[in-house]
Amino acid sequence: MYTTVEETKTRITAAHAAYEQARDIDPRTRAAWLRGIAAALEANADELVALGQEETHLDEGRLSFELKRSVFQLRLFAEEVVRGEHLDATIDHADPTWGMGPRPDIRRVSVPLGVVGVFGASNFPFAFSVMGGDSASALAAGCAVVHKIHEGHLQLALRTGAIVEEALESVGAPQGLFSTIIGRAAAECLVDHPLVKAIGFTGSTAGGRALFDRAARRPSPIPFYGELGSINPVFVTEAAWKLRRDEILAGFASSFTMGMGQFCTKPGLLFVPENGGDGVSDILEQEVAGKPRRPLLSAKLREGFDGALETVRSTPGVKVIVAGDDSEAPRPTVLTTTADRVREQPGILEQEMFGPAAVVVKYQPGDDLTSLAGMLEGQLTATVHAEPHEDVSDLLSTLRERAGRLLWNAWPTGVTVSYAQHHGGPYPATTATTTSVGTAAIGRFMRAVAYDSFPPSQLPAPLRDENPWGIRRRVDGVWELPNVEGKASE
């Protein structure tokens, strides 16, 4: 079953050859490739969702939505490619009067990095797996992809890979532009291979850090875009708690149990005032009782969850307020402790419990939420529940230093794919300053090249004055906008 190292090298070499054929194709052709993959996934949705149900314990509705999201993402990226946003094309004409002395004609465009290795996650078998955000953004960038399958959904991954390869072949993309590999030896070969120019990874902190270190140790180090772990703290102000306590608790219960808590954006910590706390456990108990239960994604993941939960539960000063259970489809657990205890035992703030469990941290009236926020490690998200005219600017500033997405009176689970999305955050949330969701993810797999003093006949298409691709460009410091026909306006 496992891909041998020899076979892995063959696929990487084939991917590189495909990349060389594909790197300079026009945006409309590349967009057609992305749309071809989208259409093929859509056409095979029933089969794929059924496979996913067999392997992941996720339900049909969730899997269907996730597939729809992945298809949408490919089409959004196709539009972005046609617009040329990712090319960041910039033209500075020669200028003898330039302030530091005469300037030559210099033009910059972003080009794809080459072959990208993508590691799929177990918890999103479509959205962060074979043809998830990393693969879609790498292909949109013009790279080739070798995808390391997550064995938690092996058959689904193999079938998805086959559909993607067939789709690319049917739209005329070069063979080898996308392929899959299985197993640890293959994975290590992928990170080490000199033709591999970047890695996209979604998974655990321990596994991600080990591969990050491996990528950094290479003779030629490569960027490692790893999304690792996050606890996603939520801070509730006294005013919000007084006005909307029950609504907040209901939202929290829905969010932390969504997908059995197996989301990287699961809110794992809820900071609430100690006063007004009567009945909190009853409300959470009721809310949690109504949520559907399913087995966790895999036995290995379940083992990790049980261990993490036990670590936090056994921390001095931590109490159970909603008792989970040990059944195959476990009842969610809610723990509680106090802010003072957290200050003594900061490890509570650092232990991700990947599964249906969370901690309610009670703070004294007038306690300094900003100092609590200052104890947090890097996060994908941080949330504030407050009233519109409260001054929580210090708290927000402190959270901004530690998180890639801030939410207001909302819940972090659910990450829309859009132009403004940012799914990232300081280490250990990720190993980079970039996003793995949204159109901005494409740029991770590109680098800039400047063309200095080139004659028009030798310039690549996106940098020619006549703008044959009709993309948006910055010319002599001023942005042009392409018009609806795809030609640059004056």
Next chain:
Amino acid sequence: MYTTVEETKTRITAAHAAYEQARDIDPRTRAAWLRGIAAALEANADELVALGQEETHLDEGRLSFELKRSVFQLRLFAEEVVRGEHLDATIDHADPTWGMGPRPDIRRVSVPLGVVGVFGASNFPFAFSVMGGDSASALAAGCAVVHKIHEGHLQLALRTGAIVEEALESVGAPQGLFSTIIGRAAAECLVDHPLVKAIGFTGSTAGGRALFDRAARRPSPIPFYGELGSINPVFVTEAAWKLRRDEILAGFASSFTMGMGQFCTKPGLLFVPENGGDGVSDILEQEVAGKPRRPLLSAKLREGFDGALETVRSTPGVKVIVAGDDSEAPRPTVLTTTADRVREQPGILEQEMFGPAAVVVKYQPGDDLTSLAGMLEGQLTATVHAEPHEDVSDLLSTLRERAGRLLWNAWPTGVTVSYAQHHGGPYPATTATTTSVGTAAIGRFMRAVAYDSFPPSQLPAPLRDENPWGIRRRVDGVWELPNVEGKASE
């Protein structure tokens, strides 16, 4: 003289406090700080240039130009900050009809990383040192800077640092926003300190790689933007050689001897056809004879140059065509070898000789330049001398994979600061995919943060609908352009 580790920690902590005060100031104030530094450097130009002459063996004209370049850079970055280009502000309004399901209101802006450590280079005591490109771009990004002084120009660096600190104080910037440190222990503390969030480095491959490894090994790894070494190959086609041989040789001699060859963009390899080679050594001999000679920047650098030159000179099949000498201000050396020999001894293509020396590689008529180019490591620049209608697309594609700036019938020394500039390239030229020159350098020291579902009253200024800073933004996928009054147009 050396900054103690304790004192280094004090400066980093002070820098962090200054960063916290400064991170959210409006762009016009930040631009005024950059302009204040520019004005102070300009006002003290005579003193600074004189100090530079004492310490670096560089002449007055060169140092004056370099200072002018640094001052220009600060003012260009100030304009860019006012335009808000670096903020990459992106607004997606809530959209219930969004293709993957209802989208919340989500808005993204780039924020500064925090304290940045900058390592100065010896060869550009202004442009890549105390207030060079790394410091200017980090301050423009909103970061604080702790600069590790290069001891090759210690007094100049200390004086420049003092002028910058005074200038920042006089324009009201928080104390500690910029400071300097000296010595190896201080440097290691800078790379290791948890409050330091990124490093900018210009220097040797060995030193840069050691610090890159150190930054990657941190409990929380940080980006290391290192510009290391480059040999900057130049390829001359048979047609160009036939038509413009003497002009090309003159240009080559000027470029590789510029600044005594102590430029990271020095063209160290010239590939020319073997035929038409009569008299090449005489022409180079003459051209080189007319160039001014000066001692190299430091004894240590001279030692490294002598060793590297000897390594290449003693490689079997390498001959001397212009004999240098051992004097304090050494006469430049030109070596030669053949393409066939290079294929047997590829180390010739990897040995940077940082100083006045270069290698002319002669190829047979009809030889495959693309395969030679394919043997190269990552470079800052690669140059082609060819005729406008020659098809050198394969050669250019191969060079593009290996270099950050491609030049056509031009020379790589001299790197203008502009919007389109890219000064970077694949490892070992740099340790990142970014540029250290031009306005695009600012973004290296920023990361994005998304604001999800925020009420208008709680949004930061650059993301409010009314656009109080008048910056360029992308709204629902469409770019707005700020008008001349600094307000967004419809």
